[in-house]
Amino acid sequence: MKIYSVLITISLLVLLACGPTGGGRLKGSVKDEPYVTPVSVKYRVSPGWDGTELKKVVVNGDNSVFVLTDKGVFRDFPGEIISKDLMYSSLADKIPMDISIQEETGYLYYLYADRFLTNMHAGNICGQFPENQYIRLAVNKSGEVLLLGDRTSAVYRGNNKLSDIKLPEDRFIDLQVEAGKFYLLSPTSVYRLDNCQWSRIHRGEGITAMALAGDRIVIGTVDGYYETDEKGTVISEKNNRLPVPEIRKLLSANGRHWFATDFGAYYKDREGIRYFTEERWLDQNNVIDMTLDRSGNAYLLTPTGLNKIHFKEETLAGKATYLQDNLRKYHLRFGFSAEARLLDPEDPTSIRLEDNDNDGLWTSFYLGSQAFRYAVTKEKAAKQYVWESFEPYERLLVIHPITGFSGRTFERTGYIAGDTIPWRPAIDPDWWWKGTTSTDEFVGYIFVASVIDQFIAETPEEKQRVADYIDAIMTHIVSNDYYFIDYDGQPTLWGRWNPAYVNSFAETQFDRRLNSTLTIAGLQLAYRLTGKEIYKTEAYRMMEDHGYLENMKIPMKNIRFTSGFQHQGITMGQDWNHSDDEMAFLTYWVLYHYAFDDTLRDEYKKMINDHWEIEKPERNALWNLLTYGTSGEIDQKSVIWYLREFPADTRRYAVQNSHRKDVEFLPKDSIGNFREQSSRELLPKGERPMNRHNANEFQLDSDRGSNRILAGDEYLLPYWMARYLRVLE
Structure with missing residues (x-):
């Protein structure tokens, strides 16, 4: 454990001193000068x-x-x-x-x-x-x-x-x-x-x-x-x-x-x-x-x-401080980072926090932001905030009687909202927990564990705490034939990494590449944190016997409209799910930094760049920074543009743009425009619908209304990553 910790520390120091390896195009950090924004x-x-x-x-x-x-x-x-x-x-x-x-x-x-x-x-x-x-x-x-x-x-x-x-x-x-x-x-x-x-x-x-x-x-x-x-x-x-x-x-x-x-x-x-x-x-x-x-x-x-x-004249740092304070005041639910709902859209004080299907995933953005913040500033508050939000992750493992299974979220008895089917009474009669945990949640688990291990856990006890957490989850997955097994004894709808499931997808479907990537990243992380040989053995078995490494290297240009595939009655392969981008790029950080050796790391670098190349038109700061922090490629101008254009007002207003005569629209073509890029150029974020990172940045319209408010960690994670990677000074 100590040897692995030293190796990680050395690699991060090299990254800070020299910038990521791999021929990155970064010419130097951008100073956070005041800029004017409407x-x-x-x-x-x-x-x-x-x-x-x-x-x-x-x-x-x-x-x-x-x-x-x-x-x-x-x-x-x-x-x-x-x-x-x-x-x-x-x-x-x-x-x-x-x-x-x-x-x-x-x-x-x-x-x-x-x-x-x-x-x-x-x-x-x-x-x-x-x-x-x-x-x-x-x-x-x-x-x-x-x-x-x-x-x-x-x-x-x-x-x-x-x-x-x-x-x-x-x-x-x-x-x-x-x-x-x-x-x-x-x-x-x-x-x-x-x-x-x-x-x-x-x-x-x-x-x-x-x-x-x-x-x-x-x-x-x-x-x-x-x-x-x-x-x-x-x-x-x-x-x-x-x-x-x-x-x-x-x-x-x-x-x-x-x-x-x-x-x-x-x-x-x-x-x-x-x-x-x-x-x-x-x-x-x-x-x-x-x-x-x-x-x-x-x-x-x-x-x-x-x-x-x-x-208004502002700085990116000032906006980060505002959004962080706002999140702490109005968006924390039992340590989860939560989107807020206005009971009355006309009354900004009528805020209510409710559970979300993916509390574990969304909270990983906030927790990750504080981990990178601590890596940059060494502020004790940032470290405290990480451990505060790690506690609900740990509780999701023990709130029910299923060993190693992590629930989606939890709520006090009598106050659950939305779909009641996945909810079950907890061991504690004062609480209920939500099942049907998916791959989205799993991505949050391994990303959170990795950044805590890299930047927060400093004592042997803290290192062991993170290792025990990921060990429990990965033991459950491996011992249950690479499935998340729910309260009914059956695999959840999306918590599936078994080769029979993963390889049932055509090579033209991204699910095959994505689920292989998640599996190997989780096993690598578990091996590094625990030292248990089974995780390394299983990872190589999956890569060599079941083709997971080759699946991970499927070129993104090969992904296209693929008909004829259904999973439990759900038609798949006929459109692009931008949640897959989100899951992939968060996982790339874990995959690359916890690679077994340099040979694999070089393979991962190529596949990360391959995915980033098709993402560049979306100008997403987080995808850019996760790529730069692994393979070394970046569109720095788009990172700064994204951070500056991100509104401090994170309310999800209704938006209309499809009527505009100044926008050059692209035809929806299932082959040439499979990812649904609606316009030639990306509109500023303040003119588009406010979404999390799992949505299409080229979405032009939204009639969602203005009764939902994002937590703001959609900005905080790329901001603090930019600071940590010295993209932003």
Whole structure:
């Protein structure tokens, strides 16, 4: 045992000093510099004002937010609340026709039925006119106020009218000001006010919006946008490769175009497009107005809500700390890491933790993260957290009378949820336990045991504790002819590693490769931890007599649609199960680090790289890091991209992307696209459904709803692995 421990320690020190062997492409660690990421802030309408219709949003020079409604002017208050602005009693009972912000100064102006005014300049500005002539206003940097009615317009300076100006058309869409000049938009034209006359500077078709951007004008249409110069000459072709080409509103600032539509909002800049929709980002998809504050944050208004896209500076370390604290507070159930359910999706405090079929697998991500954290930091808390979460693994072995069999999970008597069939009374009458344990759970067991052995267990007693745990499980499997035997004396549905089962799969089915890999990894680990010769003998028997080594080396390019195979009535081989990727890559860590010799390790390196090659389009940080920590290959850029794009808000919101016109979709082809890569490029994680690592990263839509919250260990494990492997500094 001591010799094996020393060998493991030496190999890990070499890994830390030199990086993984095998020709890795890592050029150096990436420093965790602060970066800017969008965060959703949803404002609540103050109680008592439910049903208020929101119409327009502006932000003044102090970054105060004002919303024009059918009940008057609302504004922002602490706690992300908007409520009626009662600060000026003389205005509190009045409902404006319009509000606007003066360019440069950021002063707020109000338009009422018979006057316009501002509370700045000591309240001196108050231009009066006959009632109900004007419905829109704009204010330039010189203090000129343009008023727009259905049939006429007028310019005021201060309280004095300078001129009445006839409108060039009966219908207008928008009124804007830029560099002291006023611009008017109709469905066919852009006009500029020159010498108290509206001059057409551009004619087009299907125009819906415009944005003034210095010496350019951005024109939105029913089918994309294009740009003109200040004279109206088109300087860029129409672009309709957009999430939603029918544009309602446009903004342009700091090299970024913002678009509001009836199906969310998005921006486009040199780096690409970011798309914001309900439920993660907006209260609903119908965006009727938008504006930017002086920090570049966007305010997206719907008829029912105000939504802010806040561009927050954060670090990966800071996000890890937040998610770890959050997990400890709200996601630990008897030491298991648990997805939370909201009893009321509208109430974020209505959290309930319930068992999951794969508590042992999901908890391995959290426990693994703390093991790697301890390897990096030597923080006592991290080690404590590992042992805390190892206790439920140990209890799963003894909560029932079946020797060496690990249950899925447990719960107090009378409180089990979901499917009740696999549940049985425990030895302790106060508890029930869940059977039907699967290969998913087994993967969690061996991964947990390996990282505790490598990074946490430091005393002979701790080493023996982990060895006894894995010895009990592997003894059960080996002595029961490579099956998990359940409470009914029969093999569980998926806990099967017997050659008759494994080799019944065609070589074109991944189950044959996967189950062979799990078997050998478990036997290698058990031999290393216990020194019992039976495990080594059995491993070589499986590899040599039953072809498990050759099964493990089946090229991933050979895996394809395979019909005609059923297991207990379940059709298999006709689609790709991304849980298999998850099980395989977690197991690769164990397989490689506990190989019997260098010859096998070299074989494992090749098969790991073979699997990683087809995984690269998914840009999964964990698969990259597990590959790098074994065979030495990595896509470092994707690792950092994944970690930065992973939202700190882990709620599983409903998401829709299949309607987008900016996405190049791939055909579903059972042969060429067996793994169901739905699009050419992977969308940012904040725009996709939030899933665990067992889901397709290219999943575009989800109607799951927002009553489930992931624990966050989906981020924590790759983050701390990146730190440990010096991919991230």
